[in-house]
Amino acid sequence: MTELNPDELCFIPLGGSEQFGINLNCYAYKDRLLVVDCGIGFADERFPGIDLLLPDPAFLEENKDALEGIVITHAHEDHVGALVHIWPRLRCPVYCSPFTAAILNHKLQEAGLIRDVNVQIVRPGKAFKMLGPFRVGVVHVAHSIPDTRSLIIETDLGRIVHSGDWNLDPAPVLGKPTDEEAFIRAGEEGVLAYVGDSTNSAVPGRAGSESDVEKGLEEVFAECKGRIAVTMFASNIGRMRSVALAAQASGRSVALAGRSLHTMAGAARSCGYLEGLPEFLDIGDAKDIPAGNLVIIVTGSQGEARAALARIAKGEFRDVQLDRGDTVIFSARPIPGNEKDINTVKNNLVAGGIKIITPDDTKHRIHVSGHPCRDEIIDMYNWLKPRIVIPVHGERVQLEAHADLARECQIKHVIVPVNGAVIRLAPGVPETVDHVETAVLAIDQNRLIPVDHQSIAARRKLQFTGAAHVTLVVDARGNLMRDPQVTTEGLCDPGEDDFEERIVNEIDEILEDLTWEERADDKFLTEEIRIGVRRFCAHILGIKPKTSVHLVRL
Ligand SMILES: [Zn+2]
Ligand SMILES: [Zn+2]
Secondary structure (H helix, E strand, O other): OOOOOOOOEEEEEEEOOOOOOOOEEEEEEOOEEEEEEEOOEEOOOOOOOOOEEEEOOHHHHHOHHHEEEEEOOOOOHHHHOOHHHHHHHHOOOEEEOHHHHHHHHHHHHHOOOOOOOOEEEOOOOOOOEEEOOEEEEEEEEEOOOOOEEEEEEEEOOEEEEEOOOOEOOOOOOOOOOOOHHHHHHHHHHOOOEEEEEOOOOOOOOOOOOHHHHHHHHHHHHHOOOOOEEEEOOOOOHHHHHHHHHHHHHOOOEEEEEOHHHHHHHHHHHHOOOOOOOOOOEOHHHHHHOOHHHEEEEEOOOOOOOOOHHHHHHOOOOOOOOOOOOOEEEEOOOOOOOOHHHHHHHHHHHHHOOOEEEOOOOOOOOOOOOOOOOHHHHHHHHHHHOOOEEEEEOOOHHHHHHHHHHHHHOOOOEEOOOOOOEEEEEEOOOOEEEEEOOOOEEEEEOOEEEEOOOHHHHHHHHHHHHOEEEEEEEEOOOOOEOOOOEEEEEOOOOOOOOOHHHHHHHHHHHHHHOOOHHHHHOHHHHHHHHHHHHHHHHHHHHOOOOEEEEEEEEO
């Protein structure tokens, strides 16, 4: 186990500092640990059969007794999604905002953990919470999900601002703008370190305002004649409000299509965030509404095959049928890696004569990012005047862009972390002093496995190579007792040609070339056939399949 110096205040990113998603951050001081966020990531094609990735909690588990608690900044999956999977290994209190608690409790209920986890609500402006040597306060920030918080973590060695995700939307349609005063106050009192969102650190200007999206949608709706479907992230309750208000102004009713929208709308309603809006229609009742009076909010903006939009695009969604003259509005940006899936959905829609509008296709604003662009990050530096800046929440490119910006703004110490770095913030010159083991876990059906697990590597390989299986039944002298059985996977179409038969002939020839002593040796015989079949496939197809030989000696 890594021995941490109890007299040093350290920041240890355990996930999210080299990739989008799987955010898991840790602060260590006086032999106590404070954890911030616990999120999932989405697996790409490098992980066949895997949808979700988690940060490995091994370091925290080894130091379970030192854990003061987990503070969740907001309810996005990349910040809260891993908690139900990881909490049973840590079993510590969880702190979050009311909306985050509503979402989290739903997950805990589904996971059968609702009775076990002590979820405590912390509110901005209230007294700081003492968690061991950490005094933790929360600040309200604007973001693309309600009740998002930054943390101000005070210790006797200095004050840390952990931003979480935020932007400076001057006029959100839901909740208040970011509490600038709280950051200015923290800056006046002195900020040792700012650990902050890097997502849009390469994007100039400002994120913009959700109010403009509401107007933009209204303008786009006015140009549409048939049905309108708006696809977006289900958790973006502000956007849900924008769509509802724009629909109201256009004389259209709103229906929801997709399970996660109902879950999110339920949580939002329980927190009072949908007040003043007409009730959403059940999607089953949407059929009865004239096309020109309907807006449907649908899940699936990232091209997810099982989400409502992908099924609508294929005409396989029972309750909604979109036709020529209808419009689908993408009120979201692709998460890097999802472009292919999104294009599949778009192609299906266009093939059906349905019009598509993305944020790039229209002069009207139909999307704003929830993350700060460069001018907003500069505002934050001006308020906080931190001694240290540590960029997190991004891939290498975004972290480095954030670091460059911090240096341009004359920040004295800028440290770009890697996952597992133990970064001493104080006392003395801040620097990386150690590393702890980190890893990424994959949710594989019902189990958690490391992403470098043999099974995933094998699957990845099989995708490219295919496989050949040979069964040989021979007598003691190695004479064939039956015809060799050959099956292949991913090498040829079933019945396409006589490829498997040609492999059988090849096996016959290999056997003929062997002496009876060689054929009597199980190990030798198996290996000769395996190599021979592999070589044969490479010669014919140009690929070397994974080849296995089962030898049965009678
Ligand atoms: Zn995030
Ligand atoms: Zn977020």
